[in-house]
Structures are given as C-alpha cells and as structure tokens.
Amino acid sequence: MNAPFPLPTISPSEIDTHNTAGGRDNGHRSGHQEHPALARDFVANVERTKWHDGALWFVRNKRDAQASQIPEWEYLRELASTIKNDAIANLPDYLVEFERNAIARGAVIHWAIDAEEHNRIVYDLLHERGVKRVIKSKSMLTEECHLNPYLESRGIEVIDTDLGERIVQLRGETPSHIVLPAIHIRKEEVGETFHEHLGTTVGASDPKYLTEAARGHLREKFIRGEAGITGVNFAIAETGGFVVCTNEGNADLGASLPPIHIACMGLEKIIPKFEDLGVFTRLLARSATGQPITTYTSHFHGPRHADSELHIVIVDNGRSDLRASDTFRSALGCIRCGACMNTCPVYRRSGGHSYDATVPGPIGSVLNPASDAKKYKSLPYACSLCGSCSDVCPVRIPLHHQLLAWRKEFGKRRLLGLDKTIPMKAASWLFQHPRLYAFAGAWGRRALRWLPRPLIYHRLNAWSRDREMPPAPKESFAQWYAKHRGGRDGN
Amino acid sequence: MATKQSRQTIMDRLNGRTIAAKPHPAVDHARTVSYPDPVAKFTEILTWVGGRVQQVDDMGEVSHHLHQLPHYQSAKWIASTVSAAVQGNFNLAQAEDPHSLAELDWSIIGGEFCVAENGAIWVAPQDVSQRAMVFIAQHLAIIVSRSQMVMHMHDAYRRLGGVPGGPDRFGVFVSGPSKTADIEQSLVLGAHGCRTLEVFLTP
Numbered sequence: 001m002n003a004p005f006p007l008p009t010i011s012p013s014e015i016d017t018h019n020t021a022g023g024r025d026n027g028h029r030s031g032h033q034e035h036p037a038l039a040r041d042f043v044a045n046v047e048r049t050k051w052h053d054g055a056l057w058f059v060r061n062k063r064d065a066q067a068s069q070i071p072e073w074e075y076l077r078e079l080a081s082t083i084k085n086d087a088i089a090n091l092p093d094y095l096v097e098f099e100r101n102a103i104a105r106g107a108v109i110h111w112a113i114d115a116e117e118h119n120r121i122v123y124d125l126l127h128e129r130g131v132k133r134v135i136k137s138k139s140m141l142t143e144e145c146h147l148n149p150y151l152e153s154r155g156i157e158v159i160d161t162d163l164g165e166r167i168v169q170l171r172g173e174t175p176s177h178i179v180l181p182a183i184h185i186r187k188e189e190v191g192e193t194f195h196e197h198l199g200t201t202v203g204a205s206d207p208k209y210l211t212e213a214a215r216g217h218l219r220e221k222f223i224r225g226e227a228g229i230t231g232v233n234f235a236i237a238e239t240g241g242f243v244v245c246t247n248e249g250n251a252d253l254g255a256s257l258p259p260i261h262i263a264c265m266g267l268e269k270i271i272p273k274f275e276d277l278g279v280f281t282r283l284l285a286r287s288a289t290g291q292p293i294t295t296y297t298s299h300f301h302g303p304r305h306a307d308s309e310l311h312i313v314i315v316d317n318g319r320s321d322l323r324a325s326d327t328f329r330s331a332l333g334c335i336r337c338g339a340c341m342n343t344c345p346v347y348r349r350s351g352g353h354s355y356d357a358t359v360p361g362p363i364g365s366v367l368n369p370a371s372d373a374k375k376y377k378s379l380p381y382a383c384s385l386c387g388s389c390s391d392v393c394p395v396r397i398p399l400h401h402q403l404l405a406w407r408k409e410f411g412k413r414r415l416l417g418l419d420k421t422i423p424m425k426a427a428s429w430l431f432q433h434p435r436l437y438a439f440a441g442a443w444g445r446r447a448l449r450w451l452p453r454p455l456i457y458h459r460l461n462a463w464s465r466d467r468e469m470p471p472a473p474k475e476s477f478a479q480w481y482a483k484h485r486g487g488r489d490g491n
Numbered sequence: 492m493a494t495k496q497s498r499q500t501i502m503d504r505l506n507g508r509t510i511a512a513k514p515h516p517a518v519d520h521a522r523t524v525s526y527p528d529p530v531a532k533f534t535e536i537l538t539w540v541g542g543r544v545q546q547v548d549d550m551g552e553v554s555h556h557l558h559q560l561p562h563y564q565s566a567k568w569i570a571s572t573v574s575a576a577v578q579g580n581f582n583l584a585q586a587e588d589p590h591s592l593a594e595l596d597w598s599i600i601g602g603e604f605c606v607a608e609n610g611a612i613w614v615a616p617q618d619v620s621q622r623a624m625v626f627i628a629q630h631l632a633i634i635v636s637r638s639q640m641v642m643h644m645h646d647a648y649r650r651l652g653g654v655p656g657g658p659d660r661f662g663v664f665v666s667g668p669s670k671t672a673d674i675e676q677s678l679v680l681g682a683h684g685c686r687t688l689e690v691f692l693t694p
Contacts, residue, residue, distance in 0.1 A: 055675065055676050058676060059676065070524060070608075071524055072522050072523055072524060075519075075522050079516055079518060082513050082515075082516045083515065083516065085512045085513065086512045086513065086514065086515045086516075088510070088512070089510040089511065089512035090510075090512070091505050092502055092505040092506050095502075095505070096502075105654075105660065110494045111494045111495075111497040111498035111501055112494070112497060113497045113500055113501060117494075117497060121494065161683065162673070163671045163673040163674070163682060164671075164673035167673065167674075180672075180673065180676075181673070182673050182674070183676075186675065187674050187675045187677070190674050207674035207675060207677035207679055208677075208679050210674055211671060211673075211674065211679040211681070211682065212681075215681065215682065215683060218683060219593070219683075222683070223590055223593055239653065239654045241654065241660070247669065247670050247671060247682065248669050248670070248671050248682035248683045248684065249626045249669040249682060249683040249684025249685070250682070250683045252625070252626040252663070252684065253623075253626050253627060253683055253684070256589055256619065256622050256623040256626060256627075257589050257590055257623060257627075267501070272515055273515065274648060274651070274653060274654075275518070275645070275648045275649060277644070277648050278518065278643070278644040278645035278646075278647065278648040278649075279518065279644075279645070281644045281664075282608075282609075282643065282644050282645075289672070291540065292536055292540065292608065292609035292610060292611075292666065293606075293609040293610075293611050293644075293664065293666050294666070295540070295665065295666055295667050295668070295669055295670055295684070296626075296663055296664070296665060296669070296684065297611070297663060297664040297666075298661070298662075298663040299660075299661065299662045299663065300660075300661060301654050301660035301661070302660055304619045304622070304661070305618075305619060308619075314501075316501045316504070320501060320504035320505055321504075323505065323508065323510070324504075324507075324508045329510070
C-alpha cells in the first residue's frame with residue numbers, strides 16, 4: 001500500500017525511449033492524448049465500465065464502514081491535516097533532522113533532484129555491488145521515475161512483488177490505481193497472463209488458485225533476489241526511521257532476505273514525530289481499502305546489522321515547486337490512500353489509464369498539471385466538481401477546489417482550446433443582456449421541440465452524445481415566477 | 492559528490508520559501524475512543540481480518556491447541572522463540588543467513604502488546620533471523636499476554652515511546668495473516684507472508 005508521488009520531469013520522448021527499452025508501456029498509443037479520448041475505449045464497453053465502477057464503489061463502502069466505527073474520525077482528519085501542513089511548512093528543518101537521525105542509525109542518505117538522478121543513484125548502488133536481480137515492493141515514486149525500464153535496459157532484472165503490480169508487469173502495462181494496481185483487469189485475463197508466464201492451467205480464473213501460483217513463483221524470486229527496493233509510507237524526522245505498510249508481506253521479505261535494502265521516498269513523506277504515526281496508521285488503511293490497519297506495519301531504523309546496508313533515496317522531482325504554490329501546496333500532504341479515486345464518479349467510469357499518468361484520479365489531476373500543465377490540462381476537467389474526493393480525503397486536501405483552481409490557472413496561462421473559451425465568452429455576453437437572454441431561451445425551447453433530430457444530435461453538440469436532451473419546458477423560470485409569485489416579492 | 496550538490500540545491504529551493512503553518516498538534520486523549528472490553532474488541536477485529544484468537548491459561552495449552560491443527564501435525568520444520576510453549580526443531584542460532592528459513596512451516600513467536608481497535612500485535616524481533624521468520628514461514632503463531640492491551644494506535648506509539656525494536660531496531664505491527672485482493676477484489680489469505688495466523692492470549 002505504499003504510494004509516493006507523480007510529477008515526472010522527464011519529457012514524454014524520454015519516457016517513450018525507456019518504455020521501448022524496458023518492453024513496457026501503458027497499452028496507450030504513442031503521443032499524448034487527452035482524458036476524453038483516452039476514456040473513449042474504456043467507456044465503450046458498457047459491461048466492463050459497470051463492473052469497474054462497482055468494484056471501486058465496493059471499496060468506497062468498505063471505507064465508509066470503517067470510518068463510521070471511529071467516533072473521532074473527523075478529529076483524526078483534522079489532526080492529520082494539521083500535522084502534514086506543519087511538516088510541509090517546516091520541511092527543510094524536518095528533512096535535516098531526519099537525515100541526521102537516520103545516519104546516526106547507520107542508514108546512508110542520498111538526495112535526488114529529479115527522476116533521472118534517482119534512477120542513476122539506485123543503478124549505481126546496484127551496479128557497484130554486482131547486483132543483477134532486484135525484488136521490489138510497491139512504490140509509486142519508482143513508477144513516477146520509471147525506474148524499472150531504466151534498470152532493465154541496463155541488464156538488471158526487476159521483479160515487482162506486489163501481486164497487482166506483478167500482474168501489470170507481466171502484461172506489460174502500468175498500474176491503473178495507486179493502491180489497487182490491477183483493478184482494471186478481469187480474473188480471466190489474469191488467468192491468461194499467468195498461463196502464459198507461470199504455466200497455470202488454461203482457462204483457470206479462480207483468484208485463490210492464481211494467487212497461490214503467484215506465491216510460488218515469487219517465493220523463488222524472493223530467495224534469488226540480491227537487493228530489495230521498497231517505498232516509504234512515513235519517514236519520521238524525530239527518529240530517522242521509516243514505516244512501510246503492506247498486506248502481502250512482500251516489502252518485509254524484500255527487506256529481510258537480501259543484504260541490501262534501498263528505500264525510495266518523495267521528500268513529502270516526512271512526518272515530524274514518532275507519535276504522529278498513531279494518527280496516520282489509523283487513517284491510512286481505513287481510507288484505502290476499508291481495513292482497520294494493514295496486515296504488516298513495519299518500522300525500519302537503520303540496517304539489520306553491520307554486514308547489511310540500508311540506503312534511503314530522498315527525491316524532489318518537482319515537489320519543491322509544488323510546495324511554493326499557496327493554492328496547491330496542501331496536495332503534498334497526500335498519503336496515497338486512493339480514497340479519492342474510489343469515490344470519484346469519473347475515475348470509476350473511465351479507468352485509471354485514461355489519466356495517462358502514474359497517479360490518476362482527483363489527486364493525480366491536481367498533481368500532474370503541476371509538472372506539465374500543457375500535457376495534463378484535460379485532467380482537471382475530468383471532474384464534475386461533486387466534492388466527494390474532498391469529503392473522503394484523510395488529510396483534508398481541498399481537492400475539488402484545487403481542480404477548479406487549475407481551470408482558472410489554465411485560463412490565465414491561455415492553455416484552453418477554443419471549444420472552452422468561445423462558448424464561455426458567448427455565454428458571458430448573453431447573461432449580461434437579459435432581454436436577449438429571454439429571447440434566446442424562448443427560441444431555444446422552440447428549437448428543441450421543432451427541429452429535426454439531426455440538427456440537434458450532431459458532433460458539435462457534446463451534450464447530445466450518448467444521452468437524450470431533456471424535454472423542453474413550455475415556459476422559462478422567469479415566466480413561471482411571474483405567474484405564481486408575481487407582485488408578491490418572492491414570498 | 493553529485494548527491495551532495497543535489498542536497499544543497501533541494502535545500503536552497505525549500506529554504507527560498509518561508510511558509511507559515513499552525514503549530515504541530517498534540518493528540519487530545521479525551522477525544523479518542525475507549526472500549527469497555529478491549530480484549531473482546533481485539534478478538535473481534537483480529538478474527539474479522541482472518542486471524543484466530545484463543546485465550547489460554549498457560550503455555551502448555553498453546554502446544555495442545557497447535558497439535559489439534561492438521562497443518563501443524565504435518566509440519567516438517569518449526570522454529571520457536573518461545574521455548575516455554577513450543578521447542579521447535581529448527582535451530583535459529585545456526586540460521587545466520589535468513590534464506591535458510593525458507594523451508595519453515597511454522598514460526599512461533601512472542602508479541603509484546605496488542606491493540607484493541609485494529610487487532611494488531613507489536614512484534615520486535617531480536618535479530619535478523621528472527622525478523623525473517625515472522626514473514627517467511629507458511630504459518631505463524633504469536634503468543635502475547637492479554638494484560639498487555641492498549642486501546643488504539645496513539646497509546647501504542649506512546650507505549651513504544653520512541654525508537655522501537657530489538658538491537659536492530661526493527662518492529663512490526665501484525666494484524667492477521669498476509670492477504671491480497673488484487674484479483675478482482677476477491678480476498679485471498681496467504682499472499683507472501685503467513686497463510687494462517689494463530690494468536691494465543693496468555694494471562
């Protein structure tokens with residue numbers, strides 16, 4: 001369940017190169033497409049869309065059931081938000097404190113400005129020690145940095161050990177959700193993939209059987225792994241240690257078997273005090289998967305013993321820029337639980353890959369434009385502004401306000417297409433002329449009733465795509481009001 | 492060294508911007524949940540997440556209960572750090588390389604305390620082989636005193652009071668057997684860690 005952050009500063013062309021080298025891509029076409037275009041294939045399969053929607057809503061309901069059992073739930077959210085805001089505000093001090101304490105415990109700290117430097121540090125550590133086989137547990141940061149293809153193209157085998165991540169890795173895809181990487185894949189498809197790669201029975205789709213097969217396959221990889229890479233859920237400034245949360249136990253096997261443990265973290269993973277873990281471990285799993293806590297909540301403070309190594313790579317990759325923004329800063333407080341995705345009506349129906357980013361969903365739609373506003377400008381519009389994401393966020397990030405703020409920002413930066421600017425200008429002009437507005441409304445209502453269907457249902461009218469227009473009312477609200485409340489001053 | 496320059500660059504970027512925030516908050520314990528019967532709550536939650544909880548009067552009962560289980564009867568290798576309950580037949584002292592633990596059918600370990608709200612048990616292994624045995628064995632049994640029970644995670648961290656763990660300063664909260672729901676949200680127990688978890692609550 002560990003999950004760091006997006007903000008890739010590598011250019012799309014570099015990513016394509018890496019993908020080819022690592023034999024890994026999204027299943028997306030080359031070149032970037034906007035959310036509506038990428039979502040089209042997904043929503044075309046109505047049955048699958050409904051299934052995906054239902055699977056995530058099931059998780060959202062589990063989250064609600066857990067949250068309702070904690071009477072102080074809202075108080076915990078308030079605490080989490082305040083702690084994170086303090087951590088982000090005083091980040092330089094806390095980072096220095098973390099570094100000092102971690103070194104005192106025997107860890108080696110590395111600093112990376114961007115994804116490229118992060119990848120190089122990890123590669124150099126492995127290369128210098130002659131490591132050829134790495135076992136890795138879930139880390140959204142390493143996904144963000146495209147670490148796997150970087151290492152693979154340099155002759156190092158990287159095995160994702162989280163079951164969901166292993167499934168997408170074997171299929172040559174990327175995770176579509178930060179906590180549930182394979183949520184978009186049907187069990188029959190997992191069966192096909194496992195038949196091809198792990199030799200399971202043809203047509204087998206029983207999750208228990210498939211999980212057992214993966215357990216056997218990955219056990220062997222664990223035993224042969226020469227170094228373990230994990231993410232970091234929380235790094236504690238006060239003690240110089242960090243916490244990793246998993247259900248499968250894969251991070252712990254990866255960190256206890258090989259003599260080298262490399263932990264990769266975005267610099268926003270810092271929390272000030274040891275006791276803060278009390279707040280976050282109560283919120284994380286309940287918000288993420290509706291569990292009271294993850295099966296394993298592991299605390300690492302220094303290497304295992306004198307003959308083993310613990311390296312911690314602290315990565316910026318755009319985070320310090322985000323911290324400088326008064327509007328979007330609080331998004332750095334994200335603990336990567338995925339609750340905003342599970343509740344988002346757009347995410348549930350369009351699938352994670354339609355966001356074309358490491359972190360999809362509402363939080364991804366806030367974070368990704370910060371790294372590349374032009375590339376990701378369609379994401380803040382993949383939102384109905386319903387506000388459900390803000391309601392479930394365990395650290396109270398005002399997500400839907402930030403999504404709206406991005407739209408304003410795109411307007412200021414002149415990034416919006418004519419399809420968004422011209423209708424808005426026209427509407428603005430019309431609203432400033434009440435008589436004309438009434439006149440246009442009257443003719444609009446008539447037109448809806450009288451015009452032949454092809455003149456209403458066509459390519460330019462996005463509102464008529466996949467849905468029927470509402471029946472035109474006989475009168476406008478102003479007419480109705482005058483008739484029923486006229487002369488009584490609204491009472 | 493590049494990483495040193497990068498450290499400075501990152502620090503300069505962060506220090507270039509002063510940000511005001513509310514002070515770090517302390518948890519008001521009057522506002523946190525409390526259970527009238529924490530042992531019952533702990534048992535309820537741990538059972539719900541797939542573990543099995545049994546109250547025993549003494550260590551002898553632990554062995555008795557374990558011997559009822561078919562997958563204990565058929566076990567080939569058993570390692571134990573609680574010799575008062577189970578002797579085991581696997582010599583941990585000779586397992587300097589944690590990989591040698593891969594054949595373990597059972598690990599029998601001691602827990603320090605329990606958390607009522609989420610069925611978690613704090614385990615602080617004393618060395619690297621003891622650490623690996625928590626995760627690598629097919630089945631896990633934890634023996635812990637029911638008198639060592641805290642209400643919630645705030646109390647748990649207060650009790651730990653700082654850097655946790657044994658000499659290698661590693662510690663883990665374990666709540667249930669390892670699990671995954673990565674295939675169509677179908678819950679499967681026994682992902683990479685233990686397939687089953689037996690918890691024995693001693694007086």
